[in-house]
Amino acid sequence: MRARAPWARAGIVAAIVLAADQVTKALVVASIALGARRRVIGGVLSLVHAQNSGVAFSLLSGSEAVVVAVTVVIVAGVLAFFARHPRARLLWLATGLIVGGALGNLVDRIRTGSVTDFIQLPHWPAFNVADASITVGVASLILILGRGGSAARPG
DSSP: OGGGHHHHHHHHHHHHHHHHHHHHHHHHHHHSOTTOEEEEETTTEEEEEEEESSSGGGTTTTOHHHHHHHHHHHHHHHHHHHHHOTTBTTHHHHHHHHHHHHHHHHHHHHHHSSEEEEEEOTTSOOBOHHHHHHHHHHHHHHHHHTTTSGGGSBO
């Protein structure tokens, strides 16, 4: 069972991220009209209802098949790396965040052809829970790999 523990932890994180992402997007779709904005914290945070058929900063808009294919390749690469280093310290967390976020946005793309974004900060494009999880996961992965080869070190 010990050998499966990192995979179980990564799977739990991915499932939590996927569920949180899909629930929050459903709440936004049900309660905020497309294009509408609700200020939550003055000029610092707003909830919006936006649809994005591209990736970060709306890149590749209208290229759903390409975006889906690239997402699948990236998820496969992250999982392959994790399979080679399952005991690397906190790699399970980075993997779960990246995979859960990627799957959250992939579900939207397959179901509706676009992703629901709803978190709006000043001077930044709207994003969602999946996007935030991917960003934190990638940053964590960079920190893990930046520790001088610690990816192979258990922890």
